[in-house]
Amino acid sequence: MNQRELFLNHIAQTSAAPMGLEIIKAEGCLLYDANGKEFLDLIGGISVANIGHRHPKVIEAIQKQLEAYLHIMVYGEFIESPQVQYAKLLADHLPASLNSVYFTNSGTEATEGAMKLAKRVTNRTQIIAFNNSYHGSTQGALSIIGDEYWRNAFRPLLPGVLHLQYNSFESLNEITEQTACVVAETVQAEAGIIIPSKEWMQALRKKCNETGTLLILDEIQTGFGRMGKLLGFEHFDIVPDILLLGKALGGGMPLGGFIADKKLMNHLTENPVLGHITTFGGHPVCCAAGMAAMKVLLEEKLIDTIKEKERLFLSLLVHPKIRSVRSFGLWLAIEFDSFETNKKIIDSCIKQGLLTDWFLFAPHCLRISPPLIISEAQIQETCSILLKAMNLV
Ligand SMILES: Cc1ncc(COP(=O)(O)O)c(C=O)c1O
Numbered sequence: 001m002n003q004r005e006l007f008l009n010h011i012a013q014t015s016a017a018p019m020g021l022e023i024i025k026a027e028g029c030l031l032y033d034a035n036g037k038e039f040l041d042l043i044g045g046i047s048v049a050n051i052g053h054r055h056p057k058v059i060e061a062i063q064k065q066l067e068a069y070l071h072i073m074v075y076g077e078f079i080e081s082p083q084v085q086y087a088k089l090l091a092d093h094l095p096a097s098l099n100s101v102y103f104t105n106s107g108t109e110a111t112e113g114a115m116k117l118a119k120r121v122t123n124r125t126q127i128i129a130f131n132n133s134y135h136g137s138t139q140g141a142l143s144i145i146g147d148e149y150w151r152n153a154f155r156p157l158l159p160g161v162l163h164l165q166y167n168s169f170e171s172l173n174e175i176t177e178q179t180a181c182v183v184a185e186t187v188q189a190e191a192g193i194i195i196p197s198k199e200w201m202q203a204l205r206k207k208c209n210e211t212g213t214l215l216i217l218d219e220i221q222t223g224f225g226r227m228g229k230l231l232g233f234e235h236f237d238i239v240p241d242i243l244l245l246g247k248a249l250g251g252g253m254p255l256g257g258f259i260a261d262k263k264l265m266n267h268l269t270e271n272p273v274l275g276h277i278t279t280f281g282g283h284p285v286c287c288a289a290g291m292a293a294m295k296v297l298l299e300e301k302l303i304d305t306i307k308e309k310e311r312l313f314l315s316l317l318v319h320p321k322i323r324s325v326r327s328f329g330l331w332l333a334i335e336f337d338s339f340e341t342n343k344k345i346i347d348s349c350i351k352q353g354l355l356t357d358w359f360l361f362a363p364h365c366l367r368i369s370p371p372l373i374i375s376e377a378q379i380q381e382t383c384s385i386l387l388k389a390m391n392l393v
Contacts, residue, residue, distance in 0.1 A: 062288060086290055098240075111136045125180060146361070222331075317387075335364060337364065
């Protein structure tokens, strides 16, 4: 059997039409397949490769950690320098109340841990989330996914979950003294980059304060510079009680985390002790890689380049087939009339060496979330391929 047949036979399939590219090398904004074809990566492994693939500083940090140790103990027992130093770096760049980090294996585990923490802190059980939200695929996170199609087949899920309309002032009346937490994306990712108003975000924060409800902001996709600031919530002048991170957090290695004030986080230490357990969460190699990636992001001042690059994309993306372009930083959704049109454009782009896809809840929108290091020349190349693809369909 060739590699493709082995992939189809032995790798669990979750879609009838996987992309099925066989990539053998990745560097910066470029991917190379087994036939030597080069792809400009417009999606960065879905908002993971924010500083590009295999940045030399990340590779160096991984190699250094390999010389020291890999897994040595389950989470939270040993003092592991990569975890400690990365948590300190994160805390130094976050508001003072976000000072205690629980490192997880993934984004969805961060969601799970945060919901558990909110229940323990508030002694309440109701969880509120929003329609068209995505927070992960394990059963707790799936319970709050904002689309019945994905929830329905897996019931029973968590009880006491209420879904509200995102960016609706009226819906905030549903948040009460019974609500343990509200989980929200700062900007809805898989809905196709849906940006709430600053007033609504602030009203959400206020309502949570009034009812003693914890506000959990999911910045798993919005984080690490993509929106032109380190974290998206900085644009809204609010601070969450619990922050969820993942994706770019590990610099290309699997790492998630939920971050809160130490006073809140201490609830995981008793009744029961070990309130959240993980063997591999905060793996030393992942933390070393993530910390190196965050330092690159900050030292190379990549965040300062975002606005200009966004403007360039917006100025070039003009075509009669485009219904609208929603963007926030280096993160864009091009809206077409249908999934069929979008799919044809995506297929044509991939044929022309430009890798992109659509959004889970917005299949008629094309995703642009490239590594933040993408150059102006690469943006120009990207847009000319996109426009050519639009002309072809
Ligand atoms: C906003 C958001 N939250 C949570 C997750 C879940 O992260 P993971 O796939 O690492 O479990 C994702 C993944 O796409 C996401 O986009």
